[in-house]
Amino acid sequence: MPDSQPQPHLPSNSPNPSGGLLLCGARLTDGRTVDVRLGGGRIEAVGTAGSLAQGPARAGAQRVDLTGYLLLPAPAEPHAHGDTALSAEGPGPASCTPEDVRRRATEATLLQLGHGATAVRAHVRVGDVQGLGALNAVLQARRAVRGLAELTAVAMPRLLTGVAGADGLAMLRDAAKMGAAAVGGCPDLDPDPTGYVEAVLEVAAEHGLPVDLHTDAADSARLSRLAAMAGGMRPGVTIGPCAGLARLPAEAASRAADQLAAAGVTVVCLPQGGCGGTDRRGTAPVRLLRAAGVRLAAGSGALRDVSNPVGRGDPLEAAYLLASAHGLRPEDAYDTVSATARATLGLPRVRVEAGFPAELLAVRGDHLPGALSLAYSRIVIHRARVVARTSAVREYCNSAAATEPGLPRQGRGEVP
Template sequence: MGDSQTPEPGPAAEVPRLLLSGARLADGRTVDVRLGEGRIEAVGTAGSLSPGPRSGHSARVDLRGYLLLPAPAEPHAHHDTALTAPQAAAGAPAPPPSDDPHEIQSRTTEAALLQLGHGATAARSHVRIGDVTELRSLEAVLQARRSLRGLTDLTTVAVPRLLTGLAGADTLAMLRDALKMGAQVVGGCPDLDPDPGGYVDAVLAVASEHGCAVDLHTDADDPARLARLAAAAGGLRPGVTLGPCAGLARLPHEVAGRAADRLAAAGISVTALPQGCCATLEQAGVSGAAPVRLLRAAGVTVAAGSGALRDAANPVGRGDPLEAAYLLASHGEAAPDAAYETVSAGARAVMGLPEVRIEAGFPAELLAVRGRDVASALSLAYSRIVVHRGRVVARTSAVREYCDSAAADLDLPRQSQG
C-alpha cells in the first residue's frame, strides 16, 4: 500500500500523448519516449517514434542535451513549518511562525511547488498534531494537498508530540482522529517522549488498527533501543521507516553494522537527511547524516530527503532532491548513480509508490536535466523539465551569459545553457 489510501482523480486521461525526443538515458543511449494516459507507452531509438495517432492530440518536447531520469520524490518534508525561518531584527527575539491555517496552507502549497520545480513529483509531509494547534495544521496541509492534485502527489504523516501517560492520552485519541481526517501515515518522535518504548508501542498499535505505514523520527544512537524497535516493528505492513538515524554514524563501525543488520532483517527502511536535522528533532540537537553506505551494504532500503525547508532548523534549505543526492556523493556515502537512486527509487519505495523505470508500461514520472550523465546532473542541474502523470508540470530554464570581451578573449560562446 502506498501513502495514498484512496485513488485520486488525475488529468492523465485528458492530456494529449507526449513525445520526449532525443533524450539521453543514464546508460548512455539516446532515445525517444512516448507517454500516454499517465504511463510510458514506448521507448525507441532517437527518431524512431511518432507522437501518436493523427486523430488524437499530441505534443513533442525536444530533450536534446538533457538527461532523462525517473523523477525523484521527497520522503521527508515538514510543510507545516516550511518557509518560516525567523526574520528578527538584530538583538530582538525571533517571532514564532504563524499557526493560522490559511498561512499554513499557503506555505505548504508554495513549498510543494518549489520541490516540484526541482523534480519531486511526490512528497511525504510530516505534520505536527496536538499541543495548541491540535489538528488545525493537519487540516490546512490536507487542504493544500487537495488543491495540488494533478500537479504533485502530497501525502501526510501525523506527528504527535506525546503519546504516553496522562499527557499523551488526549493526543493518542487525536492521532486516531487524524487518520480518519485523511492522514495516511503514523509518525512521531519517540526520543522526545518520557517513555520511548511506550510511544513506539502506541504508534505501532494505531498503525496496525488502520493498516497504515509508520515513519518515525529518531537519532538512533542507542543500539539496544533500535534492536527493541526492530523486534516490535518487524513484519508490520505496509512498513516502518526511521529517519534521520544520524546517531548510527557516531557508533563504532561494528556496532553500527549489527544495528543495520537488525533493521534489514526487520524490513525497516531508513530516510537519511544529508542537509542536516529537521524541526522535529531540533530539540534533541540532531545533526549529521546516517551512514548510507553501511546501511545499503546491509540490505536496508535507504531514501534521502531534504528535511527542513527554510524553518527554525534550517533557514537556508532548498528542498532539492538533487542537492540531497549531491551531498551523499560528495561525502563519499554513495557513487553518483547510487546517490540519485536514494532520492528516486529509494524514496518511492519508502513511500510505497510504484517503481519507475524508463521502459514501456511504467508510470510517466520523469525528470529531464541538462547533462550527459548523473554525475554532471548532480553537479549542475540548473535547467529541468518535470513530468507528472504523463504531462509537463514544471520547467526551469537557466542561461549563463558572459560579457562580450571575456567571451572573445577566452574563445567562449557568449551564452551557454545550464
Template sequence: MPDSQPQPARSPDGDAATTPGDGVLVLCGARLADGRVVDVRLSGGRVEAVGTAGSLAPGPRVDLTGYVLLPAPAEPHAHCDTALTAGSGPLAFGAEDVQRRTTEAALLQLGHGATAVRSHVRVGDVQGLRSLEAVLQAGRALAGLTELSVVAVPRLLTGVAGADGAAMLRDAVEMGATVVGGCPDLDPDPTGYAETVLAIAAEHGCAVDLHTDGADPTRLARLAAMAGGLRPRVSVGPCGGLARLPHDQAVRAGQQLAAAGVTVICLPQGDCGVMGGGHGAWCAPVRLLRAAGVRVAAGSGALRDAANPVGRGDPLEAAFLLASHGELAPEQAYEAVSGRARAAMGLPEVRVEAGFPAELLAVRGGGIAGVLSLGYSRLVVHRGRVVARTSAVREYGDVQAEDRAAVALDLPRQSPRGGDPER
C-alpha cells in the same frame, strides 16, 4: 546565473507543452541513464512506448536534446507545516499561512523534480489538528500537479497527556493522514510510544514513519524488532546518531534494522530538528547500512525553518551530498532519492520503459554525475503531463572577455547572447 522558480509548463525551447492527463505527448531526443538517445511516448499517464530517436509517430512533442531523462525523484521527509518560517513570528502558524507555505514548499520541490512529497505534520498541543487540516487542504488544491501525503506526528502518547495524543492521532487518520509517526525518543516511555503508533497503524492499515536519532543502539534495536511486524511499511530516520557510534555497534544496529525489514530515510543535509537538538551535521552512515542489507532512502528534511534556515528542498542536492561524501556512487545516490524514496512512500515503481507511470524528470546534462553537479535546467512530468519547467542561463558581460576565458580554460565558446551552462 539566475535559477528561476517553477513556471507554467513549457518545453525547453519555450513553446507551451501542456497536455491533458489522458493525452499523448512525445519526449524527443532524450538521453537515458544508460546512454541511449530515445523518443518516449506518454499516454494516459503512463509510458506507452520507448524507441530510437525519430522512430515514434508524430504528435505533441517536447524536444529534450541535451537532457537526461530519469524517473522522477520523490521527497520522503518534508516538514511542510514549518517550511519557510525562518525569521517569522507566531502568526506564521495560522491555518491560512500554513496552507500557503505548504503550497509554496510543495511547488518549490516540484520544480526541482519531486512529483510526490511526504510531509510530517505535528498534531496536538496548541495547534490541535489545524496545521494538519491546512496541509491536507493544500494537498487537495495541488492534485494533478503533485502528490502530497501526510504523516501525523503527536508529541506524547503515554501517560495522562498521552491519552489525548492517541485520540488525536486516530482523528488525524480519519481526517486523511495516511501515515502515522512521531518521535519515540522524546516521550518519557519510548517503547510505549512506539507500541501505540504501531497499534494505531495496524488498526487503520497505515504506514509508519518514525523519527529517531539512533544514538541509543538498545532503543533502536527494540524499535526495529517491534516495527518488524508491519514491514515493509515502516520507515525510521534520520538515524544520524548511528554515525557517532563505534563501528562495531553501528554494524550491529544496521544488521538489526535489516532483519526487521524497515527502511532508513537519511537526511544528508542534516537533522531536521524534530529530536530537539537543532540542525546537526550528522548523516546516517549510508554505506555501512547498505552493506548490512538495509534499504536506505534519502530526503531533504527541513526547508528554511528554525532547524535549517537555508534548506533548498532539492532531491538532487541530497543525492549530490551522498555522492560527494563518498557514501554512494552517483547512480546509487540518485536511486536513493528516486526509486528508494518512492518505495519507502509506497508509490509504484517508475522506469523509463513501456507500462510504467509517467513520473519523469529531464535535466540538462551529460549523465547522472553531471546532473548532480550542475542540474539547473529541468523539466518535470507528472501523470504524463509537463507540470514544471526551470531554466537557467549564464551570460557574460563581454564577448571578448568570454572568448579569452574560453581559450584559457579550453572551453567551447558561446554566442554573444550567452548560453545555458550545461550545453
C-alpha cells in the same frame, strides 16, 4: 562558446492533448538517445530517436525537444516538514494558523516539484496547541496541488504515553480518520520511547497505515528494540534521519544496522541536515547501512525553517551530497531519492520503459554525474504531463566587457 543545442519547447496549455506527449531526442543513463511517447498517465513507447514521430496516429501529439537533456525517473521527497516549511524568514515564531500553514505547504510542495519531486511526504505535528489544524491545512494544500504533485501527510504527536499522552493518542486516531497517509512521530521526545512506538504501531495496525518515525538517538539498545517491534509490521516501518548511528562505536552501529535490515525497516537519511536543532545535525552512516542490506532512501528535511534556514528541498542536492561526501556511486545516490524514495511512499516503480508510470525528470546534461552537480535546467513530468520547468541562462563577457558596460557579449549558454 554559445550553446548550439536548442532549448526545449514546452506545450503552452496544461491539459494533456488527445494525441499524447512526445519527448524527442532524450538521452538515457545507458547512453541511448530515444523518443518517448506518453499518454494516459503512462509511458506508451520508447524508441530510437525519430522513430515515434512518424505516422498519422500521432499527428496530434505535442512534442518536447529534449535534445541535450538526460531523462530520469522522477524523484520523490520522503521527508518534508509541510507545517514549518518557509517559516524562517518571517519575524518571530512560525505562524501556526491554518491559512498560513496551508499557504506555506502549498508553496513548499511546488518548490520541491520544480526540483523534480512529483510526490512529497510531509511530516505534520498534531496535538498540543495546534490540535488537528495544521494537518487539516496540509490536506487542503494536497487538494490545491492535485494534478501537479502527490502530497501526503504523516501525523506526528509529541507525547503518547501516560496521562499527558492520552490526548495525543486520541488525536493520532482522529488524524488517521481525517486522511493522514501515515502515522509516526518522535519517540525520543516521550518519557517512554518504547511505549510511544507501541502506541504508534497499534494505531497503524488499527487503520492499516504505514509508520514513519523520527529518531536521532545514539542508543543501540533503543534502535534494537525499535527494530524488533517493527519486524513483521505490514505496511512497513520507516525511520529517520538516524544520524545518531554515526555517533555509535563501529561494532554497535554495525549490529544495529543488521537488526534494522533483518526487520525490513527503511531508513531515510537527510544529507542536507535540518530535522533537529543545530546541535543534532549529521547524516546516518549510509555506506554501513547499505552494506548491511538496509533499504536506504534520502530526503531533504527542513525547507527554510528554524532547523535549516537555507534548506533547498532539492532531491538532486541530497543525491549529490551522498555521492560527493559519503562515497556512493552516482547511480546508487540517485536511487535513494527516486526508486527507493518512491517505494518508501508506497508508489509504483518507474523506469523509462513502456508500461511504467510517466513520472519523469529531464535534466540538462549527458550523464548522471553531471546531472547531480546541482543542475538548474529541469523539466518535470507528472502523469504524462509537463508540470514544471526551470531554466537558467549564463552569459559570458570578455575582460573588457566585464568593466565596460555596453560592449558585446562573448558567449551565451544554458546553465546545466
